[in-house]
Amino acid sequence: MVVLCLGQFVFSMSTALFHELQRKRNWKHAKNSRVGARDANQYNGPGDDSITIAGVIAPGQLGTAASLDMLTDMADTGAGYVLVDMLGNVHGVFTIGSLDETQTYHDVIGIAQKIDFTLTLDRVDDLALTGATAASGVAATGARPAGSLDAAPVPDAPAYVKPKKKG
Secondary structure: OEEEEEOOEEEEOOOOEEEEEEEEEEEEEEEEOOOOOOOEEEEEEEEEEEEEEEEEEEOOOEOOOHHHHHHHHHHHHOOOEEEEEOOOOEEEEEEEEEEEEEEEEEOOOOOEEEEEEEEEEEEEOOHHHHOOOHHHHHHHHOOOOOOOHHHOOOOOOOOOOOOOOOO
16 A cells, blocks of 8 residues: 655555654745834745654565665655655655664664664755746746745836826
């Protein structure tokens, strides 16, 4: 049973199954101090978005230790991977920020019988989903970045130029 996919890596009982998923999202607000009033606050767009996945692998019973090697190889590329849950919901593009593992219950030849892992994913721009580049982000999506000052329509003539009278 597939639980979650990060790029081509599938979290399942045969690879690496997790028991906890935490997501932390932030939004950016710029504040400016004012005399005699509360600070002015301006929304500047989405901030950090991170997901922490904690799970356990019991080689030969539940998952494989090679799964962590696959995740390490993915992290080494520095690329962003699309995160999709079992319902088909696309959560965005994430890079692998860190992978912690704790090996316990070693057998007589030193192989861990239990491996606890914690994987941290950091959200990046979803340009990988659209195939656009950062330089053409506005052109590809047609949308201006949040908080953009040039989102207002441009008038035909500057405000200081008086239009000619018709007639």
